[in-house]
Every structure is written in structure tokens, then in C-alpha cells.
Amino acid sequence: MLFVLKIGGSILFPAIEENTKILKDFCKIIVDLAKKGHKIAVVAGGGAPARFYIRILENLGLSSFESDIIGINITKIHAQLMAYYTKKIALNQGIHVSDHVCENALEVLRELKNNDICFSGGFYPGQSTVAVASIIAEAINADAILLATNVDGVYDKDPKIHSDAKKFAKITVVDMRKILVEQSAKAGMYKLIDFVAIKIMERSGIPAVIFDGRNPFNLCSIVEHLVNRDMEKLTEIGTLIMS
Numbered sequence: 241m242l243f244v245l246k247i248g249g250s251i252l253f254p255a256i257e258e259n260t261k262i263l264k265d266f267c268k269i270i271v272d273l274a275k276k277g278h279k280i281a282v283v284a285g286g287g288a289p290a291r292f293y294i295r296i297l298e299n300l301g302l303s304s305f306e307s308d309i310i311g312i313n314i315t316k317i318h319a320q321l322m323a324y325y326t327k328k329i330a331l332n333q334g335i336h337v338s339d340h341v342c343e344n345a346l347e348v349l350r351e352l353k354n355n356d357i358c359f360s361g362g363f364y365p366g367q368s369t370v371a372v373a374s375i376i377a378e379a380i381n382a383d384a385i386l387l388a389t390n391v392d393g394v395y396d397k398d399p400k401i402h403s404d405a406k407k408f409a410k411i412t413v414v415d416m417r418k419i420l421v422e423q424s425a426k427a428g429m430y431k432l433i434d435f436v437a438i439k440i441m442e443r444s445g446i447p448a449v450i451f452d453g454r455n456p457f458n459l460c461s462i463v464e465h466l467v468n469r470d471m472e473k474l475t476e477i478g479t480l481i482m483s
């Protein structure tokens with residue numbers, strides 16, 4: 241199958257410290273999936289390092305555009321780190337890994353012609369890396385968009401704040417948009433997905449799964465359930481977003 245995998249920066253780098261375990265585990269799992277015949281376009285998020293710099297830019301009174309450019313650069317560093325490490329561990333394993341960080345979806349299309357795995361960070365100001373994942377998925381006609389984040393699915397409100405928040409097993413893109421509209425009116429909104437991503441998911445019809453990436457091995461289960469078309473098991477460990 242052909243996947244786009246977005247790994248949240250909050251998973252890769254939840255804090256500014258040298259913790260490489262999650263990053264290494266994800267790279268190893270991605271290599272194993274490629275060895276099984278899957279192709280994967282990976283998108284890396286910005287996490288704590290991006291937020292650290294974005295706060296500095298705010299203190300300096302710089303613009304949102306400038307903050308986004310710095311955020312994008314941090315995501316690209318994370319993508320490059322993953323690309324180098326994945327290429328290193330994939331050596332002599334019969335698969336091809338691109339260590340070029342793609343700057344747009346056309347580059348992803350090109351890299352996946354000759355490689356099983358390629359990497360991107362952010363693309364343009366004004367959106368998130370979930371939007372990047374959706375744009376890539378549409379460009380390469382992916383089977384699914386896999387969103388590894390630090391919650392185990394989509395809730396009707398932020399589960400980290402509200403103990404009575406309810407998790408959806410499945411949700412339509414239209415309902416996802418409604419939640420986003422309600423939440424974006426409030427401070428500290430529950431941010432899992434952005435409007436650009438919603439729009440692209442809606443028109444492409446490519447299903448997305450939001451799952452808990454704090455355990456990278458959840459990715460193996462998600463892929464297995466997708467291959468077996470076992471949607472019941474899939475929704476036990478994540479939320480399925482479909483059109």
C-alpha cells in the first residue's frame with residue numbers, strides 16, 4: 241500500500257532534550273514496512289523546538305509569516321534527521337530511501353518513483369504539517385493518511401482538559417470541520433487538524449487515521465488492520481476520518 245505518515249513534532253520532540261528513542265523506533269518500523277512492500281511518504285512535525293523558536297519570534301514582535309518560516313525550517317531539520325537515520329539503517333536491506341527533504345508534493349512524486357521511503361517537513365506558511373500530509377496524499381493518490389499524534393484519536397473536546405471528552409471511532413470530514421469551527425472560536429483550541437487539511441481530505445476522499453504515536457508500534461497495527469480491511473480493530477486504536 242501507499243501511505244503518507246505524518247509524525248507529530250510532539251511525538252518526535254515533546255521537549256528540547258536529546259531523546260532519540262521514538263525517532264529511532266519510527267525509522268525502524270518504517271524500514272520494516274517498506275521491506276513488506278509498502279511505500280511511505282513521511283512528514284515530520286516541529287514539536288517543542290518549533291514552539292521554542294516561535295515563542296522567541298513572538299517576543300521579538302515578528303510576524304506570523306516569519307514564525308511559520310522558522311517553524312517550517314525546524315520541521316525540515318526533523319525530516320532530514322529521520323531521512324539520514326532511515327537511510328543508514330536501511331543499508332543493504334533491499335529498499336531505497338531518499339535523503340532529500342522534499343519541498344513540495346511534486347518533489348515527493350518524483351522521489352517516490354525511485355524510492356520506497358521519502359521525507360518532507362512543512363511546505364508553505366499558513367498551514368500545518370497535517371495539511372502537508374493531505375496534499376502529498378492527494379498528489380501521490382495514497383491509500384491512507386496516517387497521523388501519529390499524542391492522543392489516541394479524535395475527541396469531541398480536548399481530552400487533556402475535559403475528563404468527560406468522548407472519543408469518536410469514526411468521523412466524517414464534514415463533522416470534523418464542525419468541531420474545528422466550534423473549537424477555533426475558543427481560546428486554546430483543540431488543534432489536531434487544520435482547515436487546509438480538511439479541505440484537501442474532503443476533495444480527495446482519501447481516508448485518514450489519527451492514532452497515538454507515543455507508542456510507535458501502533459503504526460504496525462494500524463497498517464495491518466488497513467491491509468486486512470479490519471476497520472473495527474482499526475477504530476479501537478485510533479479514529480478513522482472519511483468523506
Ligand code: UTP
Binds near residue numbers: 249286310361364365
Ligand atoms: P506543525 O504544527 O504542523 O508541527 O508545524 P507539529 O509539531 O507536528 O504539530 P503537533 O503539535 O505535533 O501537532 C510546526 C510549525 O511549522 C509551521 C507552522 O508555524 C507550525 O506551527 N508550518 C508547518 C507552516 O507554516 N507550514 C507548513 O506547511 C507546515
